[in-house]
Amino acid sequence: MQNLLRFIRMYNFLIIFLLLEGYSINLYLKHNSFQNNIILSNTNKYTGKVYQISNNITQYFKLQTINNQLLNENSKLYNRISNNEIKDRDDEKKFNYISSKIINNSIFKRNNYLTISKGEKHGIKEGMGVICENGVIGVVHSTSNNYSLIISILNKKSAISICLKKQNNYGSLKWSGFNYKIANIENIPNHVKTVIGDTIITNGYSTIFPAGINIGTIKSFKENSETGNKDIIIDLFTDFNQVKYVYVVKSEESIEQLNLESLIHE
Amino acid sequence: MLPIYLIIQIYILNEILFASYINPYIYLIILIIMPYKIPKWFLLFYAFIIGFLIDLFSGTLGIHSSACLILVLLKSPISKITIPHNIIEETDELVMQKIGAKSFILFSFILVLIHHTILFILEHVALDFQILLKIIASTIITTIIISITQLFFFKS
Numbered sequence: 001m002q003n004l005l006r007f008i009r010m011y012n013f014l015i016i017f018l019l020l021e022g023y024s025i026n027l028y029l030k031h032n033s034f035q036n037n038i039i040l041s042n043t044n045k046y047t048g049k050v051y052q053i054s055n056n057i058t059q060y061f062k063l064q065t066i067n068n069q070l071l072n073e074n075s076k077l078y079n080r081i082s083n084n085e086i087k088d089r090d091d092e093k094k095f096n097y098i099s100s101k102i103i104n105n106s107i108f109k110r111n112n113y114l115t116i117s118k119g120e121k122h123g124i125k126e127g128m129g130v131i132c133e134n135g136v137i138g139v140v141h142s143t144s145n146n147y148s149l150i151i152s153i154l155n156k157k158s159a160i161s162i163c164l165k166k167q168n169n170y171g172s173l174k175w176s177g178f179n180y181k182i183a184n185i186e187n188i189p190n191h192v193k194t195v196i197g198d199t200i201i202t203n204g205y206s207t208i209f210p211a212g213i214n215i216g217t218i219k220s221f222k223e224n225s226e227t228g229n230k231d232i233i234i235d236l237f238t239d240f241n242q243v244k245y246v247y248v249v250k251s252e253e254s255i256e257q258l259n260l261e262s263l264i265h266e
Numbered sequence: 267m268l269p270i271y272l273i274i275q276i277y278i279l280n281e282i283l284f285a286s287y288i289n290p291y292i293y294l295i296i297l298i299i300m301p302y303k304i305p306k307w308f309l310l311f312y313a314f315i316i317g318f319l320i321d322l323f324s325g326t327l328g329i330h331s332s333a334c335l336i337l338v339l340l341k342s343p344i345s346k347i348t349i350p351h352n353i354i355e356e357t358d359e360l361v362m363q364k365i366g367a368k369s370f371i372l373f374s375f376i377l378v379l380i381h382h383t384i385l386f387i388l389e390h391v392a393l394d395f396q397i398l399l400k401i402i403a404s405t406i407i408t409t410i411i412i413s414i415t416q417l418f419f420f421k422s
Contacts, residue, residue: 013306020314021335028328038391
């Protein structure tokens with residue numbers, strides 16, 4: 001005890017310096033988004049390699065569940081072919097899919113990110129949407145040559161535009177933190193009829209996701225007279241704890257749409 | 267004196283970007299002239315608070331405060347090298363009229379250089395020729411401005 005006190009007395013200058021400097025760096029990293037972006041995408045380059053190695057080992061233990069997921073997906077695809085669902089319709093946007101493996105994933109933080117094992121080399125760019133066979137995962141935040149960082153929908157920054165499958169009303173999806181199985185829906189007005197169990201899907205307006213990707217079902221809702229919008233809580237279809245493989249959505253016509261729409265702002 | 271320098275910094279100098287490279291920070295003078303006698307832990311908190319205030323007003327939380335803290339950390343070793351011994355009392359402020367023009371300019375130049383190097387690297391998250399130029403040009407201008415303010419107090 002006496003030694004400890006002597007130690008503190010001897011080095012109090014250095015200890016206070018380290019505490020205050022640490023706090024400053026913490027402020028710096030939290031509040032400066034430009035610098036933060038550069039640092040994140042730089043570290044992504046190196047941490048991606050480390051996660052890849054650890055993932056190569058751990059994936060053997062999950063082969064069983066992965067096989068099941070792939071089987072399910074296969075069967076779904078067979079069904080769609082037999083129902084002639086896949087048609088080349090001229091008036092719908094065309095999307096291509098790049099499949100990839102998740103090599104790092106977080107679900108318990110306030111702002112969650114995923115890392116996947118494909119990057120610029122494979123044609124992934126910032127701002128592309130990411131889905132899995134059950135539902136929506138998130139949006140690509142930044143890419144390095146071989147890896148990409150994805151803002152999952154379990155993040156304060158993410159807001160995905162959605163619509164109700166039955167009523168066709170548009171709203172946006174937000175995550176309030178804490179539980180990775182539920183999320184909130186905003187901007188659905190009070191007068192819209194909702195039923196518990198209704199499906200929420202992506203709307204086709206954005207260039208990020210194709211229309212009609214499942215997101216979740218309504219778990220509970222409450223009218224809010226202050227905002228005029230309903231507070232809706234949904235169960236997400238995607239189990240972020242289990243998901244292993246994702247598809248990055250690549251729309252060749254999206255640039256054309258964005259260019260056309262940017263004329264309005266000029 | 268503290269509020270005057272902060273107001274000059276926030277309202278005048280923060281708005282100025284000479285020749286798109288030079289961004290002087292006069293408020294450093296508050297930390298540079300602190301006498302030897304002030305306890306070091308107080309100096310650290312003081313530097314943090316000043317840096318934090320400047321950060322608040324320029325919208326760059328954490329950048330100035332970490333640069334100021336490192337300035338204070340390195341202040342006493344650098345003062346030992348640049349300021350002649352036995353020339354001042356412990357309670358004297360390290361102003362130009364006490365320690366002489368030559369050693370004051372050298373002393374403040376080194377401290378300002380350290381501060382600006384950390385500041386601009388944190389701000390741009392890069393280190394290339396342009397940023398080196400910005401660091402050196404700003405350091406020279408800040409040192410000149412600090413020396414000029416010292417002249418005001420020469421006779422009083």
